[in-house]
Amino acid sequence: MPIDLSVEHKLAAPPRVKRRTLRIIGTDVTLLESVRQMAMADLQFDIEYESLDFLTCQRRAATHPEHYDIYEQCFHNLDIVWHWGALQPIDTQRITEWGNIGDLSKLGGVSKYMRQGYGDAPVRKLYVQPDGVIGQQPMRYISMLPTAHNVDSFGFDRRVFGDEGPEGSSWAWLLDKRAKGRIAIVDEPAIGFFDAALAAEASGDLSFVDICNMTVDEIDNLMALLETLRQQGFFCDSWKSAQDAEALLHAEKVAAQSMWSPSYGNLGPMEEHFVESVPREGYRAWHGGASLARHLTGTKLGMAYEYLNWWLTGKAGAVMARQGYYMTVPENTRQYLTEDEWDYWYDGQIARSDLVGTSGQTVVRKGRRRAGGAYHQRVSRIALWNTVMDEYNYAARAWNRFISAVREGKP
Amino acid sequence: MSRASGIRGQEPLYEVISQILRRNIESGRLPRGLVLIEGPIARVMLTSRAPVQAALRKLHEEGLIHRFRGRGYLVGQADLDPIRRPISEFQLDIPDRSRSALAIRGTWMRVYDQVEADVAACQVFGEFRLIETELADHLGVSRTVARDVLSRLNERGLIRKGASSHWLAGPLTAHVLREKYQLSAIVEPAALTLAADFIEPAEINKVRDQIRQGLTRESDAYEAAFQKHCLERAPNTALVEMIRNNRLLLSSVNEALNRLGLPADHVAVDQYRILFDLIGSRQISAAAEYLKEHLRLLADKNVARLKIVALVPEAEAIPEYLSPL
Numbered sequence: 159m160p161i162d163l164s165v166e167h168k169l170a171a172p173p174r175v176k177r178r179t180l181r182i183i184g185t186d187v188t189l190l191e192s193v194r195q196m197a198m199a200d201l202q203f204d205i206e207y208e209s210l211d212f213l214t215c216q217r218r219a220a221t222h223p224e225h226y227d228i229y230e231q232c233f234h235n236l237d238i239v240w241h242w243g244a245l246q247p248i249d250t251q252r253i254t255e256w257g258n259i260g261d262l263s264k265l266g267g268v269s270k271y272m273r274q275g276y277g278d279a280p281v282r283k284l285y286v287q288p289d290g291v292i293g294q295q296p297m298r299y300i301s302m303l304p305t306a307h308n309v310d311s312f313g314f315d316r317r318v319f320g321d322e323g324p325e326g327s328s329w330a331w332l333l334d335k336r337a338k339g340r341i342a343i344v345d346e347p348a349i350g351f352f353d354a355a356l357a358a359e360a361s362g363d364l365s366f367v368d369i370c371n372m373t374v375d376e377i378d379n380l381m382a383l384l385e386t387l388r389q390q391g392f393f394c395d396s397w398k399s400a401q402d403a404e405a406l407l408h409a410e411k412v413a414a415q416s417m418w419s420p421s422y423g424n425l426g427p428m429e430e431h432f433v434e435s436v437p438r439e440g441y442r443a444w445h446g447g448a449s450l451a452r453h454l455t456g457t458k459l460g461m462a463y464e465y466l467n468w469w470l471t472g473k474a475g476a477v478m479a480r481q482g483y484y485m486t487v488p489e490n491t492r493q494y495l496t497e498d499e500w501d502y503w504y505d506g507q508i509a510r511s512d513l514v515g516t517s518g519q520t521v522v523r524k525g526r527r528r529a530g531g532a533y534h535q536r537v538s539r540i541a542l543w544n545t546v547m548d549e550y551n552y553a554a555r556a557w558n559r560f561i562s563a564v565r566e567g568k569p
Numbered sequence: 570m571s572r573a574s575g576i577r578g579q580e581p582l583y584e585v586i587s588q589i590l591r592r593n594i595e596s597g598r599l600p601r602g603l604v605l606i607e608g609p610i611a612r613v614m615l616t617s618r619a620p621v622q623a624a625l626r627k628l629h630e631e632g633l634i635h636r637f638r639g640r641g642y643l644v645g646q647a648d649l650d651p652i653r654r655p656i657s658e659f660q661l662d663i664p665d666r667s668r669s670a671l672a673i674r675g676t677w678m679r680v681y682d683q684v685e686a687d688v689a690a691c692q693v694f695g696e697f698r699l700i701e702t703e704l705a706d707h708l709g710v711s712r713t714v715a716r717d718v719l720s721r722l723n724e725r726g727l728i729r730k731g732a733s734s735h736w737l738a739g740p741l742t743a744h745v746l747r748e749k750y751q752l753s754a755i756v757e758p759a760a761l762t763l764a765a766d767f768i769e770p771a772e773i774n775k776v777r778d779q780i781r782q783g784l785t786r787e788s789d790a791y792e793a794a795f796q797k798h799c800l801e802r803a804p805n806t807a808l809v810e811m812i813r814n815n816r817l818l819l820s821s822v823n824e825a826l827n828r829l830g831l832p833a834d835h836v837a838v839d840q841y842r843i844l845f846d847l848i849g850s851r852q853i854s855a856a857a858e859y860l861k862e863h864l865r866l867l868a869d870k871n872v873a874r875l876k877i878v879a880l881v882p883e884a885e886a887i888p889e890y891l892s893p894l
Contacts, residue, residue, distance in 0.1 A: 217880045241873040289866060290836045374742050548743035548872050554879040555695060
C-alpha cells in the first residue's frame with residue numbers, strides 16, 4: 159500500500175501557529191511606529207497600522223468597518239462614523255483605568271467653573287444613550303475611549319507681528335493684512351473652518367451666535383469674507399498634514415498659519431522667528447480616542463480591549479507627550495517621562511535640558527518654556543472644540559470649494 | 570415625424586379630460602349627485618391634478634357640475650344628495666382617440682418616480698436648477714411631458730420657482746430638516762387625535778403582528794403604515810394633504826440616504842412598536858405625546874445622518890438635467 163507522503167509530511171511538520179493580528183486605522187496623530195512596536199512587545203500579538211489623512215480616515219472608518227478592528231481618530235469624527243453604524247459600544251467595566259480618566263474628557267472641563275467651550279467637547283459624544291445615539295448623560299457604555307488630546311492655536315512670525323505682550327496674541331492675526339499673501343490654513347473642514355471663524359470673529363468682521371453651530375447665513379457670510387480675502391491675495395496655500403505645514407514654514411512662505419504642536423519641534427531655521435501663539439480668545443481644542451469596529455467578537459474583541467487598556471498604561475502617553483499631546487490618566491504617563499520632560503510638557507516649567515521628540519531628535523532646547531504654560535492653564539482656556547456641526551454637509555462643501563480655489567490660485 | 574410635431578397638433582390635456590367627463594355625464598354613466606374630486610380623477614387619467622382642475626372648472630362653467638357644501642363638485646344640480654363613490658368604480662367610457670392622447674401624456678407617470686427620487690436626493694448636495702429641455706432630453710420625452718413632471722414636483726413641494734422663474738431645488742440643510750420635523754410634531758399629533766374614531770383596529774393589529782414577528786427591520790415600512798392607517802384617517806383632507814407633502818421630502822431623502830448604504834434603524838422600529846401598541850389599545854392621547862418625542866428623536870438622528878452626506882462626492886449621484894448653482 160503506497161504511503162501518502164503529503165500526510166506524513168504534514169504530521170511531521172511542527173505546528174504552525176499563525177500569530178494573531180489586530181488591524182488599526184487612524185492618522186499620524188496617534189499611529190506612530192514607536193507606539194506600535196511597544197504595544198506589540200507588551201501584548202504578544204501583531205498590530206498593523208494604516209495611517210490615512212483625516213478625511214479619508216473618517217470616510218473609510220464609516221463605510222468600511224470590516225477593514226479594521228480599531229479606529230483611532232477624534233471625538234468630533236464620531237457624529238459621522240458612529241451614525242453610520244460602523245462601531246460598537248465600549249464597556250467601561252472592561253477598561254481598567256476608566257476611573258482615573260480626567261474630568262476634561264468625562265465632564266467636558268477641568269473644573270465646574272470652566273466653560274466647556276463651544277462645539278464637540280468629548281463629553282457631548284462620549285456616552286452611548288439607551289436609544290443608541292451618543293450624548294453626555296453618563297452611561298456604562300461609551301463610543302470612544304478618550305486618549306490623546308491638545309489645544310491648538312496658530313503660529314506667527316515675530317518679525318511681522320512683534321512679541322505677543324502680556325495680553326496675548328489674537329486669532330485676528332490669522333486674517334491680518336500684515337501677513338497678507340503669507341497666510342495658510344489647515345484644509346480639514348471640521349478644524350480649519352474654525353481657525354478661520356475664530357479669526358473672523360476676533361477681527362470684528364463677523365459675529366456668530368454659536369460659532370460651533372452656525373446657521374446657513376452665518377456660513378455664507380464667513381465664506382463670502384474668506385473669498386473676498388482670497389481674491390485680494392491673502393492666502394498663499396492650505397495644508398493637509400503637519401509635514402506640509404512645516405514645508406511651508408521652511409520655504410519661508412508663511413507669516414501666520416494654522417499650526418499643530420509637533421511642528422513647533424521642527425521649525426529648523428525658523429526657530430528664532432516663528433512662535434506658537436497664546437490667543438486671548440482661547441484655544442481650539444481636540445480630543446482623540448480609540449473605538450471598536452462593529453464586527454469584533456470573541457477573541458478579537460478581547461485583543462481589542464487589551465490594546466485599549468494598553469493605551470492608558472503610560473507608554474503611549476509618553477510618546478504622545480514628546481510631540482506635545484496630553485494623555486488621559488497623566489499620572490501613568492508621568493512614570494515613562496523623565497522629570498525634565500514632565501516638567502516641561504505637563505507642568506509648563508522652563509526646560510532644564512534639551513528634550514527629544516518621538517524619533518530622538520531634539521525638539522525643545524534647554525531654557526525654553528511651553529507657550530501657554532502648564533496643562534491646567536492651557537486646557538482651562540478652551541474657546542471651542544473641533545466640531546462637525548449641524549450644517550456640516552453645507553459648510554464642508556462650501557469650505558472645500560474655498561480650499562480648492564486657494565490651492566489652484568484662481569484669480 | 571418627430572415626437573414634438575405630433576404633440577403640437579394635440580389639444581390641451583384639460584380639453585381631453587373635460588371631453589371624457591362630459592361624455593360620461595351625458596350618457597348617465599356618471600350618475601347625478603356623484604361627487605367629483607380632482608385627485609382620484611387624476612389617477613384614472615394618469616395626469617397631474619392641474620389639468621383635472623381646469624377641466625372641472627370648464628364643466629362647472631358649462632353648468633354640467635356644481636359646487637356644493639363639501640369638497641369637489643356634484644354631477645348635476647347642487648341640491649342633490651351627494652353620492653361618494655370612487656370614480657374608478659364607474660368604468661369610464663373613454664374613446665380611443667382620447668385614450669391615446671392620455672397615454673402619451675401618461676408617459677410622465679412612468680418616469681415620474683425616478684425623477685422625484687433624483688430631485689429629492691440631489692438636495693442634500695446643495696441648490697440645483699432644473700432645466701425643462703434637458704429634463705425632456707434626459708427622459709426621452711416631449712417638453713409637454715417634462716412640464717407635467719415639473720408641475721407635479723412643484724405641487725408636492727420638491728421644487729420652487731426662483732426669482733427669475735427658473736425651477737430650483739434645495740439645498741436641504743439641517744435647518745430645513747428641523748423645520749419639517751417641527752411641523753410634523755405640530756400637525757401629526759393633532760391629526761392622530763382627530764383620527765382616533767376612524768382608525769381600523771384590525772389594520773393596527775396587523776401591523777403590530779408584523780413588528781412582533783420581525784418580518785421587516787426597515788422602519789420605513791412602519792412609517793408608511795402609520796401614515797396610511799392612522800394619520801390619513803383624520804377627517805380633514807387639508808390636514809392630511811399637508812402631512813403628506815411635508816413627509817414627502819423627508820422620506821425621499823431618507824431613501825436616498827439608505828441607498829448610500831446607511832444601516833437600518835432598529836431603535837426606530839422599537840419606537841413604532843410602542844406607538845402602534847398605544848394606538849391599538851386606544852390610548853390616543855398617550856400615543857400623540859409619544860409621537861412628539863419620536864419625531865424629536867428622528868429629527869436629531871436625521872440631522873446626524875445628513876452630516877454623513879458630506880462624505881459623498883456630488884458627481885456620483887446627480888443626473889445632468891440638474892445643474893448646481
